[in-house]
Amino acid sequence: MELLDLSFFTSAIRMISPILLAALGGALCARVGIFNVGLEGLILAGAFSAIVGNYFSGSVLVAVLVGALGSVLVSLLFGLAAIRFKANPIVAGIAINFLVLGLTTFGLRAIFDVKGAFYDKNMEGLPKVDIPVIEGIPVVGKLLSGHSPLVYVAFLAAILLYIFFYRTVTGFRVLAVGKNEAAARSLGLKVTFLQYGAIVACGILCGLAGAQLSLGQVTMFTEGMTAGRGFIALVAMMLGQSHPIGIVGSSLLFGLMDAMSIRLQGLSMPTQFTAMLPYIITIIAMFFLKDRGADSQLSGQQSSR
């Protein structure tokens, strides 16, 4: 088996979508001045709700919608804490990660009466989309066609977000809120409204990311199945400087690493080391960050002037 064959890149593209979707959601929050550390929890909420929706409705579409809804509800809770109660968004985000972990393990027991993981062979996963013309092209067809619809949604979301930020009036105002909240408020912009809007949108995107995780490859939910993807998405967002196109680039990098770590498992290296790869690469990527989203302790607080 070759290390970098076509199927490697196909799997990389598949791996990208949860990270890309969540990172775009994180970018929306960052652009209204809220550093959202709760992405991990939001994705997990989405993954779990999607499975619940799938189990009870039997429809994949409903499952995805329920996934998005579940994530939005949690996201709103985060917004309430961070905006309404002025909680430190970082602590609130961490709390959200906890809460969702607790809620989903509880839900597994309460709803499915299982521990650890839930799987039902009758559940249907996300279908594969074959794009008519492209499908036929030799290499490109295999690379770009035959993914789950959420993979395409992820890339589409990046493009739409780009148009939103840089072409629409509302997007322009969202950018303004993040750049200088006091000024935006003094102009009478509906800062709080825009912040909640961004938080809801972030919930939807993270819900889709979760649905891709639990319905994309194998249709099942495992406790804590996000395994740090929310944090990787956060770094992807920072690395992409909260710019939609930049985020596509950085997510691509992390998707490749994810795929690489799976591919390397076939080799003689211990699985632990291959599994470490995405995290280590992410840490290394952080050395090159320019826009850090939230200020670090030592360089922070300057903005309080």
Added chain:
Amino acid sequence: MNLQRKLQQLLSSLVQPLTAVLIGLLTGAVAISLVGASVLETYKVMWDGAFGNFYFVTATLARATPIIFIGLGLAIAFRAGVFNMGAEGQMVLGAVSAALAALYVPGPGIIKILSALAAGFLAGGLWSLLAGWMETRFKVQLLISTLLLNYVAVLFAGYLVSEPFQDKSGSAALAQTPMIDQMAWLPKLFQGMSVHMGFVIAIVLAIILFIILRFTSLGYEVRMLGYNPFFAEYGGINKIKVLLFSMFFSGGIAGLAGTVEVLGSQYRYVEGSLTVPGYAWTGLMAALLANSNPIGTAVAAILLAALQTGAMGMERNTEVPLEIASVIQGVLILFVTAKITINWWKVKKKAGDIHGAA
């Protein structure tokens, strides 16, 4: 007069965490009724499971032991104003290093114990220092780097006990080290009860840290750095040194959490034995709940441990799943954080008003 004011301060500092606990319990009540059980009865069973008799009390204290260590370690970092999220990795590396030291350092039991404690502290401390160094030297955000380092540490420890240091004696090849010599075990406090010497060490450590933070110049430097790093620097505090120091001790104490678990109750490092119960995250909650006061952290850690042992008792005796404890904890922390910052925000707002009037 002064005493009265101090008492008032103490009470008012307790109001918010208690409110959070109340909201947490209310949420738990909702969840309990959702699965169709009686709320009061279930809570009664939970209480009994945590404090019902002497055996349960000691079980609760045993569970609290690593949580106290973690909470204390994090309290130092939080006081210094850094979000150390890496307690889990620091604890696991501490545990595996301590197990290896106890296994391979020759000599009598006390030497083994001391070298295990030193190895556990150093491993946790250095791992944590790595994140601190990346932050101060390269501005790699500590909040996220520590989170990611957790995965690396846990995987690495998993590798150590499934490849080079695996216990091959058993019939099933489990991912664990061989058992350490009985002479290197931390003694139990009571015959047949699970609570061990580590609990005493934890409480003593809490008192020492309280004194250091409150009454020494080092503690002052740590706190001022956390309050306002610019003020600290302006006043001549070497903020990089204090930050690295805080991170080293923070991680070191997290490493001790793993160490005492290995020496006091597992007697070997078993993969997952520290991560599955979520000691690290419970310790983080304890520190947040107590607003990083060391004594308060210890108390909060015992309460959270009680919630968990109580939930286990509940699961044994009722139909309610034990995961309800995680829900209560999650809600609790969400509201505790809102509190911390509401206070902080009020102060800021007031100061802003004065600014505005000027």
Added chain:
Amino acid sequence: MTYVLEMKEMTKKYGEFLANDRISIHLKKGEVLAIVGENGAGKTTLMRMLYGLEQPTSGEIILGGKNVKFSGPLDAIENGIGMVHQHFMLFSDFSVTENIVIGHEPKRNGFFNRKAAAEKVKELSEQYKINVNPLKKAGDCSIGEQQRIEILKVLYQGADIIILDEPTAVLTPIEVEELLKTIQFLADQGKSIILITHKLPEVMKVADQITVLRNGKVTGNVLKQNTDVEQLATMMVGRELQKLTDRIQVNGEPLLMVDNLSIGGKDEKPILDQLSLTVHRGEIVGIAGVSGNGQSELIQAISGLRKIDRGSVRLGETTLTGKSVATRRNAGLAHIPEDRYLWGAAKEATVEETGLMGYYRKKMFNQSSFILLSPFRKLVRGWIERFEIKTPSLDGKSGNLSGGNLQKLIVARELGFETDFLIAAEPTRGVDIGAMEYIHEAIIEKRNNGDGILLVSSELSEILALSDRIAVMYEGKIVDILDRKEATEERLSVLMAGGNENESSKKTTTTA
């Protein structure tokens, strides 16, 4: 005659503190109303109520004959009131056009029509003769330009009443002249202007009507032709301004020696440019300059808070270059910082803890690294008494002290080190007059004791009142050092604007 705006009996309380006490003002179309008063007199609070940023405790606002209530700035903007804030509310990454149209962006099918926006801005700029480059990034604009953006923004929003809050504080004298012309032009076009300031010469140049505030109350309302600067000053301060006595010149040894100090400057404009300066014992050297010309960086470089690229700093026999803040403080440097909340204190720390900074290292208060609190408390109580610092207890949070009291605490702490050298940066910013006099007296007393003081202040009057010698900073350099006797406000103004000393002396000779 009908008024376009009346504010009647406006009162605003913050807890026990009465920021505005039954203040009434009125304004006619095309009129310039100046509201003058010292820092803390309540000018800003009054305007924040008019702009909807604060709700009055009582009082009414009558706009065009109708009683109005503003719940937020949006209400005020919709009712034709615009405000140019003292600290500009600009988005530095956005273009000038974007900054002006934001909130009322021209749209085409829901999309932001940037082309139409730029055209509108150009039109507006021509109509009111306010010159800006619509496509430039706001962050790249000079301070004067940024202010013009702010003015255009309120005009774009359709304001008929324009509030200018301390608009000249950050401007060079030449930019001030331009601004005053613009204000006059806008008034001629039928706009009504409210000018908030404490600079009386400007008021006399441009205002029609003047309302004076002191301690939250109106102390006078006069028409310009019936008053003069002296009368306004008396109403503002409540008594005759004290004349400063001449003082004995002390010829002390050099204490602080800054030599060829540079920060930045290989590829970009240097922040500090080969700056040299000496402060002698028994001398106060004042640094005058428009803020942002390197004063903050100079202070930080001397006190060790910022790395320097070239040059040296010495204090007496000790070389400070490259040393840590603690070493510098031990060598005999104390420092009243320019921003008390950023550098000078921790809001969440107690009053005692804020006072303890630096002292906890001293042998007197430190026994084998345990802090000895009781002798220290005695010391702090002494400060509280001497400077009349109002605090409920030593355990109260520093952030709960009023700005003036916190400033007094910081001044007391830094003076308490009894060092040979003191940096006093904006030592009286935002404090009341009583506190200001205390602080000034304490600084002069320190000088008379033979210590050296480097004073940095954006208040020219403070510099003139205290300094023995005055160094003027412009673009990271000291352009000239004047002796106390030869320094006048006019000469300093020219130097601060980057003008040449020769030109200024020519100017003074021709005017003399």
